[in-house]
Amino acid sequence: MKTRVRAFVPLIGGLLALGAPASAHHGDAAYSAKAMEMKSCVVTEFSWMNPHSLIKFDYKTQAGEVQHWTMEIGSPPSMALLGWSRTTLRAGDVITAFVYQAKSGVLVGRTNKVILADGTVLADRDDSTPSRYGTETPQK
């Protein structure tokens, strides 16, 4: 599975670079539009839940301060379509997190993507399917 996902890394990366259209399910106006990269984050909790799953992790700044972050991804049915599962992350896992931080300045954010220790990239979004619906319309 991870091998298959890895094969889509360039595609996902390219798609993420395309930017965000002006539509939102939960309204992402609370978050910065520019993702920040945080390396060597240590996962402390992964809650696979509704309405949105949460990833908690510790991040050590260059000044040596350990920050406790929470970032959300989509609902389990949505994220399962992108390769996520209940067992994707465990406490102690080391990841690189790309996060849109809340404008309020608190340490919460919307996930852009995470890179697991083995290089697997998991995105929070699939821009290859911009519509809720497909394009086929059967005739009757």
Place this chain on the structure above:
Amino acid sequence: MRQAFIGAMAALTAALVVSSLAVAQTAQSQNKQARSPWVYYPLDTIVGDGGPAPKRDLSGTWAGPGSTDAIPRGAPAEKPSFTSLGQQTMSQRKPIGRFGPAGTNDPTARYCDPLGFPLNFIYQNRAMSVATMPNRIVFLLQFGGFWREVWTDGRALPTKVGGEDRDSLDPTYMGYSVGHWEDDYNFVVDTTGLDERTWVLRDGTPHSVMAHVQERFTRVDHNTMKVSMTLDDPKMFTKSFSLGTYYYRWIPNQKINEWLCVPSETLKYLQEQGDPAGSYPDAQPQRLGGGGRGR
């Protein structure tokens, strides 16, 4: 000799028809992992039409809008024309798409309240089962684990719901529904008695208890079902309007997974993520994440 040739051709044609039907009902799997009969795999989508629609039968388990891109595009709801009461009620609504989890007063987003009908057939109905009983058809919804009864025994819709009279029925989240087969492939459902706490659309569009929703379920073929919905509510709208058209496709293994709105999880999400992030209703809308397809 000629008869033998014709017989052989007929047998070949029959074999081709049978094999094409078999192919038409085969799932299209997007990966080769082992499959469990206990799991719903939304990416395993059905291929083809599966043959002609069965008569007067919607029974089965169906993938709905947003489950994958294999679901055909329907039509969105029309923009309603509000009465003064409708406009006034609408002005008090703070939809999550603009206000975010922290600022919305959407009862489902904040408290896990049921979406109720008709919103639960418009939003997040990614999968459902339909079961036919002798006197009703029952819709079993994945999101929230709710069910809805549509009576087919010829009874009339109630005329008094939510009023002060002693014989007035209670409003309900699913309403009161009756249905009939207009022909072999079209099932028409009328519903009223809807709890006014529910929103008709995600933008907060309101309704009164005696709003009338009419649905037309069309069994297009074995693998496809189409649902068109209209709403009539003179208290809130100056004219009836379409709630949209939605397609459903047969799920290959006929299994759907549990997907609930759990109050303790919603509370956790709001306390640890949604509320701290804040509300910015006047900011430019943007979509940063949330997954693929139906999100």
